Amino acid sequence: MTRNSRVILSLVGVAALAAVPAFADTYRTNLASEILIFGVLALALDILVGYAGRPSLCHGAIFGTAAYTVIYWVSTGGSLWLGVILAVAAATVLAAVFAVLAVRTTGAYFLLLTLALGMIVWGVCLRWTSVTGGENGMRATLRPDYLTSPGAFYYMVLAIFILSAALMWRVVHSPFGLSLRGLRDSESRMRALGYAVPLQAFIGFVISGLFAGLAGVLFAMFNGFVSPSSVALSQSVSALLMVIIGGAGTLFGGLIGAGLITVVADRVSVVTDRWSLVLGLLFIATMMVAPDGILGFFRARAMTQGGLPDESAEQRRT
Amino acid sequence: VLTFLTLNSLSYAAILFIVASGFTMIFGLMQIVNLAHGAFYLLGGYIGMLIAHETGSFVLALAGGAAAIALLGLGVQSGMFRFVRGGELQQVLSSVGLALVLNDLILIIWGGDTFSVPLPAMLQGGVQLGFMTFPVFRLFLIGVSIAVFAGLWLMLAKTRFGSVIRAGVDDAEIVDSLGIDVRRLFALTFMLGSALAGLGGVLGGAFLTLYPTADAEILVFSLAVVVIGGRGSLVGAAIGSLLIGFLATFGQVWFPEMSYFVVFGPMALLLAFRPLGMFGKRVSA
Numbered sequence: 001m002t003r004n005s006r007v008i009l010s011l012v013g014v015a016a017l018a019a020v021p022a023f024a025d026t027y028r029t030n031l032a033s034e035i036l037i038f039g040v041l042a043l044a045l046d047i048l049v050g051y052a053g054r055p056s057l058c059h060g061a062i063f064g065t066a067a068y069t070v071i072y073w074v075s076t077g078g079s080l081w082l083g084v085i086l087a088v089a090a091a092t093v094l095a096a097v098f099a100v101l102a103v104r105t106t107g108a109y110f111l112l113l114t115l116a117l118g119m120i121v122w123g124v125c126l127r128w129t130s131v132t133g134g135e136n137g138m139r140a141t142l143r144p145d146y147l148t149s150p151g152a153f154y155y156m157v158l159a160i161f162i163l164s165a166a167l168m169w170r171v172v173h174s175p176f177g178l179s180l181r182g183l184r185d186s187e188s189r190m191r192a193l194g195y196a197v198p199l200q201a202f203i204g205f206v207i208s209g210l211f212a213g214l215a216g217v218l219f220a221m222f223n224g225f226v227s228p229s230s231v232a233l234s235q236s237v238s239a240l241l242m243v244i245i246g247g248a249g250t251l252f253g254g255l256i257g258a259g260l261i262t263v264v265a266d267r268v269s270v271v272t273d274r275w276s277l278v279l280g281l282l283f284i285a286t287m288m289v290a291p292d293g294i295l296g297f298f299r300a301r302a303m304t305q306g307g308l309p310d311e312s313a314e315q316r317r318t
Numbered sequence: 319v320l321t322f323l324t325l326n327s328l329s330y331a332a333i334l335f336i337v338a339s340g341f342t343m344i345f346g347l348m349q350i351v352n353l354a355h356g357a358f359y360l361l362g363g364y365i366g367m368l369i370a371h372e373t374g375s376f377v378l379a380l381a382g383g384a385a386a387i388a389l390l391g392l393g394v395q396s397g398m399f400r401f402v403r404g405g406e407l408q409q410v411l412s413s414v415g416l417a418l419v420l421n422d423l424i425l426i427i428w429g430g431d432t433f434s435v436p437l438p439a440m441l442q443g444g445v446q447l448g449f450m451t452f453p454v455f456r457l458f459l460i461g462v463s464i465a466v467f468a469g470l471w472l473m474l475a476k477t478r479f480g481s482v483i484r485a486g487v488d489d490a491e492i493v494d495s496l497g498i499d500v501r502r503l504f505a506l507t508f509m510l511g512s513a514l515a516g517l518g519g520v521l522g523g524a525f526l527t528l529y530p531t532a533d534a535e536i537l538v539f540s541l542a543v544v545v546i547g548g549r550g551s552l553v554g555a556a557i558g559s560l561l562i563g564f565l566a567t568f569g570q571v572w573f574p575e576m577s578y579f580v581v582f583g584p585m586a587l588l589l590a591f592r593p594l595g596m597f598g599k600r601v602s603a
Contacts, residue, residue, distance in 0.1 A: 055411070101586050108351045109549075109594075111410055112541055115353065116582065119538040123578035233534065237414050244411075277422035283415030287402045 017158055021151040029150040030222075035255075035262045036154075036161040037218045042242040042254030043168050044211030049240065050249030051172050052204040053184025054110050058098055058118030060235030062209045065121060066091040066216030067226040068132060075140040083142075087220070088213045094121075095209020096202075103201040106187065118236055125228045137227025142220060157218055164211050165252070171207060172251060180204050184249075234276055238265075241283050247293030256294060321450060323567055329456035331563025332463035333522045337536055338543040339470060339555045340514030346487045346550015347507050350399065353413045355515050356537025357420035362387040362516030363523030363532075364428055367435045376438045376524075383520035384513040391512025395505055417533070425530050435523035459521055466514070470552055483507060487550045539566065542585050548595030558595075 020032045041063055049055045066087040073083035102113045125132045132138065147153045171177050179200055182190045191197050220226055229235070242261050246253030261282075268278050286293075341355045352358075366383030370376055394416065402412045441458050444451035474480035482503055486493045494500040522528075522536065543562050547554025562581060569580030588595070 057414070108345070108349055108410055109545075112351050112545060116538055116541045116545065116585070119534065119541075120578045120582050122534075123538075127574070127577070233414075234418060237418065240411070274422055274426070276418045277426075280415040280418030280420075280422065283418070284398065284402075284412045287408045287412040287415065288398075291402075291408050 014162060017161075018155075021154050026150050029154050031262065031266055033150070033154045033157045033222060035259045036157045037215055037222060038239070038242060038258040038262055039255040040161055040164050040218065041212055041215035041239050042246065042258045043165055043251055044208045044215065045239050046243045046246075046248060046251055046254045047168060047172060047180070047204055047208040047211075049243050050247075050251070051177060051180040051184060052201055054103075054106065054201065054205075055240060055248075056102075056114040056205075056208075057111055057233065057236045057240065058114040058121070059208070059212050059239050060233065060237075061118035061121035061231045062091050062095050062098070062212045063216035063219065063239070064125070064226065064231030064235060065094050066213035067220035067223075067230055068125065068138070070142065070217050070220045071138045071140045071224075071226050072131065074142055075138060080142055080144060084217050087217045088210060091213020091216060092206060092210045095212070096206050099202045099205035099209070103198045103205060115233070115236075118231070118233065122228055122231050122233070125231050132228075135228060137225060137230075139225050141224050143224070147221070153222070157222075160214065160218065164214060165255075168207075168211060169251060176200075176203070181249075234279065237283065238279055241279070241286065243293075244291065245286055245293050250293070253293055322452070323571060324564075325452055325456060327564040327567040328560075329459045329525065329563075330567055331559040332459040333518055333525060334536075334539055334543055334563055335463045335556055335559035336466050336514055336521065337518035338540040338547075338559055339466065339552060340511035340518070341540050342544045342547065342550055342552070342555045343470075343483070343514075344508055344511040345544060347483055347490070348504055350413070351410045352508075352511070353410060353537065354394070354416040354420060355511075355540065356533035356535075357417045357424070358387050358390065358512055358515035359519040359522065359536050360424060360528060360533040361390070361420060362519030363435065363528045364424060364433070364519075365516070366520030367433055367523055367528065370436050370520075374438075376435075376441065379435060380517060380520050384517040387516025387519070388509040388513035391508045391515075392505060394512075395508040417537075421530070421533060424533075428528075430530050432527050432529040433523070434527045435520055437524055455524065459525060462521065466517075467552070467556055474552065479506070539581070542581060544595070546585055546588055546595055548597035551595070551597035554595060554597035 017032075017036075021029050024032060041059065045056065045059045048059075069090040070080075070083040070087035073086055074080055078086075098114065098117045101117065102110055105113055126134060128134075143153060147156060172180070179190065179195055182193075182195070183197060183200055183204075187197055190200075219230070238261055242257035243254050244257070245260055246255065246257030261279075264278070264282070265275055268275055272278075337355070337359050341352065344350055344352050344355075362383040365386045366379040369382040370379035373379075398412060398416065399409045402408045437455055441455045443454055445454050445457060472480075474484055482493060482498055486500065486503060486507075490500060493503070518536075519528075522532075526532065539562055543555055543558035545558075546561060547556075547558035561584070565581045565584065566577065569577040573580055
């Protein structure tokens with residue numbers, strides 16, 4: 001894509017997203033908010049999965065920690081906006097701690113470690129009943145009066161989504177983003193070139209955690225409720241599936257994945273409450289049929305048909 | 319109380335070792351972290367419980383649970399993992415999907431209640447140890463795990479199959495080039511590892527009871543064991559199980575709300591200094 005067509009495409013996308021509340025009823029507007037919230041999470045996770053080449057299974061935990069923090073803060077009488085800042089900070093610090101422990105590993109070990117770390121958070125949320133409410137979770141009304149209507153809330157989420165997406169786009173297209181891609185493609189070469197590989201991965205992890213935390217805060221405001229299932233493995237898995245279905249390393253593919261998974265989850269919940277069964281089957285099917293996701297699939301096709309090769313469509317090593 | 323806790327830790331470590339040794343064998347040879355291993359454990363437990371109720375035989379329950387999960391493992395290995403495109407990472411991710419599916423199926427079939435595998439009269443009751451009485455079954459557990467350790471060790475050290483596995487852990491490609499059917503080797507190892515999960519499930523079902531999130535708990539603890547012990551190392555798995563068994567048991571008594579920290583704190587510390595675990599070997603790239 002040329003620069004101009006990219007700008008036009010983004011403007012059309014933003015205009016379409018901005019028009020949603022005008023055409024959708026309350027229910028669909030809320031669904032759209034949810035998609036954008038998980039979109040922020042998926043984009044954040046893609047920095048790590050698609051660019052740094054480190055698929056994490058603990059982003060649900062980081063996301064959920066932010067949600068827990070803001071709800072706990074407000075339910076003990078704190079102000080919302082300070083709570084938001086604290087929650088994002090908590091998620092970022094948690095991501096930094098996890099990053100210190102995990103960045104020296106790659107591949108299966110990285111998955112394994114992030115999974116175990118995420119499980120600790122889940123275990124703590126489940127058992128530390130005096131603070132987290134245990135299995136019952138916690139409830140608090142977070143939205144101030146002017147954000148209670150679905151439309152107003154949607155526009156706030158949209159604004160935050162656009163801002164975070166622009167920032168993340170900036171990050172992955174900066175020299176730092178390029179060096180992250182270098183990590184994904186060949187860590188030993190990056191080391192030979194004099195890059196501090198663990199430091200690069202650490203920074204990538206922390207940035208990713210910060211935005212995941214932001215998504216968690218939005219989710220808490222959206223739902224007004226958080227329970228251990230928000231930090232459970234299935235949360236991390238569904239975020240990862242969003243990234244992979246959309247196409248890892250395409251950044252905005254994450255929004256498509258988020259849309260797809262959220263809509264499917266919503267439709268499935270009408271028919272049956274066996275969502276985790278469907279999610280698992282979807283995951284297996286994706287891994288068998290299209291491990292490069294939808295955007296990856298089309299880009300690969302565009303390349304074979306002589307279209308301009310995009311930098312992200314080159315053969316990915318995972 | 320201290321002796322009692324110690325013996326409890328040992329029995330918990332016994333379960334962990336049986337489950338984690340299967341996990342680490344699969345991980346060591348194939349680089350596949352089978353994240354459905356916990357679900358295999360739980361399913362094995364439920365199947366063992368069914369068999370025990372139907373036949374009244376605990377031995378049959380153990381054998382049936384292990385055999386059923388071995389077959390499931392064979393099916394998963396040849397039906398799913400081989401068709402997943404891309405590298406090991408995609409296989410690991412698909413095993414997460416499998417874990418979700420199995421877990422939900424278990425919930426559909428058996429519901430959310432807590433069950434327990436019935437024990438034969440022989441293994442019920444306590445045994446007098448001179449200064450205290452201790453449940454016979456827990457001693458039995460410790461015995462089984464020692465037998466499993468000895469069996470696996472003998473197999474790995476003394477048999478041809480074992481030496482091929484050890485060679486495969488070091489370099490599967492070279493083993494392939496020596497004319498050994500690696501696909502068959504992988505299938506057999508995956509079956510063996512799965513059988514251990516099933517066996518652990520039946521034993522664990524009698525000791526720790528069966529309930530829907532038990533798979534996640536055993537999986538995380540097995541992960542910790544393997545991370546501490548190192549990929550594919552039997553001795554590492556044994557030492558890791560002992561460590562985790564003690565930390566989990568004592569942690570739960572002394573800091574009930576924070577028991578996860580007690581277990582994973584030392585693991586994190588160890589990893590900061592030895593990313594591949596105590597006995598881990600570098601993966602040949």
